[in-house]
Every structure is written in C-alpha cells, then in structure tokens.
Amino acid sequence: DAGVIQSPRHEVTEMGQEVTLRCKPISGHDYLFWYRQTMMRGLELLIYFNNNVPIDDSGMPEDRFSAKMPNASFSTLKIQPSEPRDSAVYFCASSLRGPVLNEQFFGPGTRLTVL
C-alpha cells in the first residue's frame, strides 16, 4: 500500500489566490482527517470525515476554508482567498475506524507558503 498520498508537496502562492490541497487516503479506511501544523499553534485538527460525510468541522478557522470528500478515495481542502497567515504544513490522515483505539496514518504533508 502506498500510504496516504498528498499533493502537491509544496505550494507557493500569492495572497488572494485560491489554493487546493489534495489527499488520497489508504484504501478501506473509513475516517479521513485534515490537520494544520504551525510553530505557533502546533498540530490542529481542521475537519474530519467518516464514510465521506463531514462529522466535525469546528476546527476550520473561517469561511475561507472548505473541505470536501466526493468519494472514499479522494478529499480536497480549499482556501479561498488565501492569506499569509495560512502558511503552514497541512496533513491528511486516515484511519480504519474511529481514533479512540485506532492508529491514524499520516501523509507526508503539503507545505503551503502564502506570500
């Protein structure tokens, strides 16, 4: 298995532009998570899906952020318009079942820089 796949690995964009981050979870995993990691705030859960349905998006910082999971093998995180404070590493993770007892498998992350 290739693990969780994220693209692009690096993204540099200018303030105001739309950014789309992509994630392919491990096949058969029911849960998908989007995280953001910064030096100041550490690792934050943005949103997670169960069976393609968003369950908790309370971590999404504001309306500029949106996430979709149109099918079991693909999810996107979109920022529109992007701002410099969105610069961070964004991780996607998936798990076979809920996280109380089960390991989350993380992708390599997308490093986003907004100029």
Add this chain to the structure above:
Amino acid sequence: AQSVTQLDSHVSVSEGTPVLLRCNYSSSYSPSLFWYVQHPNKGLQLLLKYTSAATLVKGINGFEAEFKKSETSFHLTKPSAHMSDAAEYFCVAPNYGGSQGNLIFGKGTKLSVKP
C-alpha cells in the same frame, strides 16, 4: 475537559544514553494514549499505543511507555538513544468530551541526539 501535557519542549541526549520524554494527561475516563513520532519534513507515525491491556507498552524502534494511573503519566523511554531517534515526539489522547474523531495532541517534545 481532557488535556495532555508534555513537560519538556526540548530534550537533548548523547548517543547511547537513555531517553525519557514526559507526558501527563488528565481525563475523567480510562484513557487510550498514544505516542507519535515526526521526523523532519515527514508526517506523524505511530510509535506505540496504550489501550488498557497492559500498563507497559512496547513500540517500534526500542521505545516503550508505562501507563501510571496514580501519577496520570505516560512517559516514553528508550534505554539507548540512536542518532536516528532525533525527531519530534507527540503524546496524544482521544478527546472523549468532543466528537469521536477528535484527538488531543501535546505540544511536542523535540529530541536531539548528540554524537
């Protein structure tokens, strides 16, 4: 509310000496607890997990952790550090008070290993 506290933001050891990374938790429930490792420019990887089966948990790469309910601790140890252990380590617990998908991440401890 649940919380996870990593007592040291940075630990430095010499190669071949023991490693101790400290974690305390607070929870109204018997917890599951995890340690994840993040190598530079990589996603997080599960080191080990505690799920009430045994208080001493062995993980990958020679790490182990002991759950001590009386001390509300879950410290991570390794008898002899290797240069490849240099990474950031996160103590993690499920957020029982929140949605099922939510995990509480400690702020991380960066481990440096000197030759």
